[in-house]
Amino acid sequence: MKVKEIVVISGKGGTGKTTFTASLAPFLKDVVIADCDVDAPDLHILLNPRIEEESIFSGSAKARIDEDLCTRCNLCAEHCRFGAIDKTPRINPMKCEGCGVCEYICPADAITLKDVTTGKVYKGITEYGPMVHARLVPGEETSGKLVSRVRNEAKKRAESEEKPYVLIDGSPGIGCNVISSITGASTVVIVTEPTLSGLHDLKRVLEVAARFSGKAYVVINKYDLSREMSEKIEIEAEKSGAPVLMKLPFDKKIVQAVTGKKIPSLAEEELFLSAGWKNLLKTLTAE
Amino acid sequence: MKITILSGKGGTGKTTVSNNLAVLVKESFLIDCDVEEPNSHIFMAPEITEEEEIRTGYPVVDEDKCIHCRKCADFCHYNAIIAGAAATMPLKDLCHDCGGCQLVCPAGAISYEKKGIGTIFSGTSRFGSRFLYGQLYTGELSGVKIINRLNEKMSHSDLVLVDSPPGTSCSTVAALEGSDYAVIVTEPTPFGVSDMKMVVEMLKEMNIPFSVVVNKAGLGDNEVYEYCSEENLTITGEIPFERIVAEAYASGKLAVEISEEHKSLYRNLWLNIQKEAERSHES
Ligand code: SF4
Ligand code: SF4
Numbered sequence: 001m002k003v004k005e006i007v008v009i010s011g012k013g014g015t016g017k018t019t020f021t022a023s024l025a026p027f028l029k030d031v032v033i034a035d036c037d038v039d040a041p042d043l044h045i046l047l048n049p050r051i052e053e054e055s056i057f058s059g060s061a062k063a064r065i066d067e068d069l070c071t072r073c074n075l076c077a078e079h080c081r082f083g084a085i086d087k088t089p090r091i092n093p094m095k096c097e098g099c100g101v102c103e104y105i106c107p108a109d110a111i112t113l114k115d116v117t118t119g120k121v122y123k124g125i126t127e128y129g130p131m132v133h134a135r136l137v138p139g140e141e142t143s144g145k146l147v148s149r150v151r152n153e154a155k156k157r158a159e160s161e162e163k164p165y166v167l168i169d170g171s172p173g174i175g176c177n178v179i180s181s182i183t184g185a186s187t188v189v190i191v192t193e194p195t196l197s198g199l200h201d202l203k204r205v206l207e208v209a210a211r212f213s214g215k216a217y218v219v220i221n222k223y224d225l226s227r228e229m230s231e232k233i234e235i236e237a238e239k240s241g242a243p244v245l246m247k248l249p250f251d252k253k254i255v256q257a258v259t260g261k262k263i264p265s266l267a268e269e270e271l272f273l274s275a276g277w278k279n280l281l282k283t284l285t286a287e
Numbered sequence: 288m289k290i291t292i293l294s295g296k297g298g299t300g301k302t303t304v305s306n307n308l309a310v311l312v313k314e315s316f317l318i319d320c321d322v323e324e325p326n327s328h329i330f331m332a333p334e335i336t337e338e339e340e341i342r343t344g345y346p347v348v349d350e351d352k353c354i355h356c357r358k359c360a361d362f363c364h365y366n367a368i369i370a371g372a373a374a375t376m377p378l379k380d381l382c383h384d385c386g387g388c389q390l391v392c393p394a395g396a397i398s399y400e401k402k403g404i405g406t407i408f409s410g411t412s413r414f415g416s417r418f419l420y421g422q423l424y425t426g427e428l429s430g431v432k433i434i435n436r437l438n439e440k441m442s443h444s445d446l447v448l449v450d451s452p453p454g455t456s457c458s459t460v461a462a463l464e465g466s467d468y469a470v471i472v473t474e475p476t477p478f479g480v481s482d483m484k485m486v487v488e489m490l491k492e493m494n495i496p497f498s499v500v501v502n503k504a505g506l507g508d509n510e511v512y513e514y515c516s517e518e519n520l521t522i523t524g525e526i527p528f529e530r531i532v533a534e535a536y537a538s539g540k541l542a543v544e545i546s547e548e549h550k551s552l553y554r555n556l557w558l559n560i561q562k563e564a565e566r567s568h569e570s
Contacts, residue, residue, distance in 0.1 A: 012324045013453055014298005018478065039454035040296035040482040061364070081386055083435075094460050094493070099385035100364050113364075138455035138489035144428070172297050172453070173323040176428040195537040197302070197326040204324075207425050225530075226537035250533075252506070259476050259507045 003158045005151075005185040006284055007213070009170035009178055010192060011201020013040065016221040016248075017191045019258055021169040022046040023265030023272065025128045027281055031165040033126060034154035035133035036147045036181040038119060043169045046263055049124030049131040057121050057134065059145040061098040061113040063091050069110035076102035076111060094139050119146045123153065130157050147171060147180040165285075174201075174208050186214040187284060190242065193222050194229035202233060206240040216242040217283065222250035245283055246276040289441070290564065291466040291495075293451035293459060295482020297324070300472045300502035300526065303536065305450040306330045307543045307553045308560075310414045316444045317412070318437055319420035320462035321452045322405060322430035328420050329539050331412035339407045341421070341433045344399035345379035346388050352396035359388035359397060380428065405433045407440070417444075434461040454482075455489045463490075468564040469497035470523065475507035480514050487518065496567035498560065503528040523563055524556035 008024070010017040021043055025033055035043040063084075065076075070089065077085040080102055084095035091102075093116075103111045118140040122133050132154045136143050151168060158166045168185070171177035182188055188209045192198045202218070209216040218237040223230040234244050248254075249271070257267040265272045292305040302319075306327055309317035319327035346359070346368070353375050360370035367381035368388060377388075379402065389397040405423040412418040419440060421433040430452070438461070441447045451462040463469065469490055473483040483499070490497050499515055504525040515522055532542050532549070542549040 012297040012326065014296060037296075039456055040478075040485070042296070042478040042481055045477045045481060079386065079390070081384060097383055097385065098364055099383060099387055100362065101385050101387045101390060104362070104387065104390060135485075136455070138485050138492070139457065139460045143456060174425055175323050175423065175430070179426070193537075196329045196539040197324075198537075200326065200329060201324050204425055211426065222533075225533050229537050250530075255476065255506050258478070261477060 003155055003166055004164060004187065005155070005166045005168060006187045006189065007168040007170045007182050007185045008189045008191060009182060009205060009209070010172055010190060011174070011205045012197065013172040015191045015193045015198065017172065018042045018046070018169055019254065019264055020189070020191050020219060020221070021167060022263050024167055025126070026263060026266060028165045028167055028285065030163040031129045031167050032154045032158040032161070032163050033129055033131040033167050034150050035131070035169045036150050037169050037171050038134045038136045038143050038146045038150065038177070039171070041133050041135055044131070044133050046258065046261060047126040047128065047131060048261070049126045051122050051124040053123040055121050056117050057119040057146055057149060058115045059118040059140070061115050062093050062096045063098070063102050063111050064114055065089060065091060066110045069108050071108045073107065075105050075107065079105045121149060121153065129163065130161070132157070143171070144176040144180040147177050151181060174204050178208060179212055182209060182213040184213065188213050188216045189219055189284070190216060191219045191221055192233060194220060194226040194233055196229065199229060199233055199236060202236060206237070206242055209242070210240065218242050218244045219280070220244060220247045223247040224249045245280040248272070248275045288445065288468070288564065289447045289449065289466045290560065291449040291451050291463050291469045292472060293463070293469060293486060294453050294472045295479065295486050297453040299474045299479060301453065302326045302330070302450055303502065303542070304470065304472050304500055304526070305448050307541050308557055309416060309448050310541060310543050311550065311553050312446065312448070312557055313416065315446045315448050316417040316419070316441060317448050317450065318441050319450045320434050320437055321450055322421040322423045322433045322458070323452060325420045325422050327418070327450050328408070330541050331414070331418045332539070333408070333410035333412045333418045335408045335410040337409040340403045341405050341407060341436055342401040343404050343432055344384040344401055345382040346377045346397045347400050348375045348377060349396045349398070350374070352394045354394045356393060358391045358393065362387050362391045405430060407433060407436060409440070430458050431461045434458055438464055455485045459489070460493070463493060463495060466495050468567065469495050470560060471497055471499045472502050473499060473511055474503045475501055475509070475511045477510060479507070480510045483511070487520070496564070498523040498563045500556065501525045521563055523559040526552065
């Protein structure tokens with residue numbers, strides 16, 4: 001059986017991507033859920049998984065200097081292109097990219113690369129299916145790899161348990177993380193909002209989606225904050241062949257549901273139904 | 288003084304806070320370091336007077352010199368070179384431009400070429416203030432080089448306000464480099480609190496003093512206030528959620544343009560931030 005990956009992304013954060021992903025979870029029967037927003041994982045707040053397994057992720061290495069062996073020749077500092085070594089010499093771990101040049105160049109063998117913990121991966125069970133999420137250690141950058149790890153774990157689980165869907169809360173932005181979360185996915189849902197910046201970001205996200213994944217769809221959240229902007233977004237989406245499946249109005253009740261850690265599509269089902277929820281579900285689950 | 292405005296995740300109002308302050312504080316210089324999704328220029332509508340393309344290097348292999356020893360591929364920590372028995376192929380999108388492969392190549396077969404990864408735009412905002420922003424090209428992996436260059440360009444200014452990338456990634460760390468003070472913009476929801484915790488951790492580690500601004504106050508619950516009081520974090524301001532502000536924002540207008548009340552709200556916020564920033568540097 002082929003697993004269908006549905007990835008929810010947004011241009012910038014804060015458009016309601018996580019709220020929307022959580023809303024989909026109870027409606028996709030037999031689903032494995034993955035939170036690939038490893039910088040700001042929030043999906044677990046609404047889906048509340050019982051954690052069964054926690055593992056360490058080491059996505060990169062950092063250089064370390066052995067003070068006793070160091071002869072202060074400063075060759076390492078001269079060769080580091082990331083400005084991570086000062087004249088002491090001392091290594092700034094926040095800037096070190098683990099490239100290994102300093103280790104190679106050091107004539108005294110005073111530098112070694114050591115693997116570092118860059119994140120943690122959690123596997124658990126929610127009311128709606130198994131869930132994988134992760135958390136990046138602040139300041140770390142190998143999130144692309146961590147995103148792939150979360151996605152792969154979820155896919156493996158879906159395959160072994162013969163579940164037809166993997167639902168992914170993707171990374172925001174257009175950088176390496178979002179590319180890792182959508183590459184090769186069959187369906188991408190872009191959650192956007194009717195603001196100038198929303199429109200601006202949408203264009204870039206549509207480009208990324210077209211390049212790296214299958215079919216793309218658009219959901220406009222808080223569409224009534226600017227009907228004019230909403231229309232512009234619809235035109236833009238249409239132009240790129242990404243139909244707008246749903247327009248959700250701005251309603252405090254949705255914020256209140258989230259604040260009460262409830263899933264909005266369940267807590268405010270009427271609101272979702274009147275915004276095109278049924279049609280959206282049908283489209284996303286069609287073969 | 289460099290004050291960086293950041294947030295746990297996008298959409299909490301980082302751009303709102305930094306832009307409104309930049310308009311009010313006349314002598315300030317606004318820099319948008321959120322190079323993946325720069326939004327400040329939408330509100331600042333700057334007249335751009337200078338563009339600079341930021342470039343990065345990537346290796347090219349001279350097949351005539353290459354002896355197919357594969358040392359370069361073995362060395363590269365990012366798997367950016369594939370070396371077969373008959374061909375050596377760098378993958379420029381994965382390269383971090385560390386210079387290692389050239390260093391290890393015994394045949395002198397590797398040299399570097401440059402490619403653009405983004406652009407920096409400088410100019411004057413529609414409010415007459417100095418404004419700078421960077422934009423990463425679609426499909427590029429990291430904006431750190433662009434942010435570093437933005438940092439260089441701002442280093443001579445007296446008062447810099449930085450709209451940082453959201454989250455706690457390497458780009459955020461790069462934007463924070465050299466900051467005297469930071470302001471975390473958060474919202475009163477469980478998401479807001481969860482995301483903010485990671486930023487707090489990062490700022491503590493980097494030893495940068497900071498305070499908190501609660502945006503969209505009134506929309507959520509009290510968790511953020513409880514967290515701040517438990518952790519002894521100063522709240523320098525609260526910005527109430529108002530539909531008219533959200534609507535104005537949607538069409539590219541800032542709160543300070545709407546009314547005197549909004550102006551004085553941001554004026555007070557600025558006074559508090561200034562006071563806190565000075566206090567933290569005295570202690
Ligand atoms: S410069 Fe560094 S990162 Fe780039 S290919 Fe060579 S060894 Fe790899
Ligand atoms: S290290 Fe130099 S000679 Fe050896 S495979 Fe690489 S390019 Fe060719």
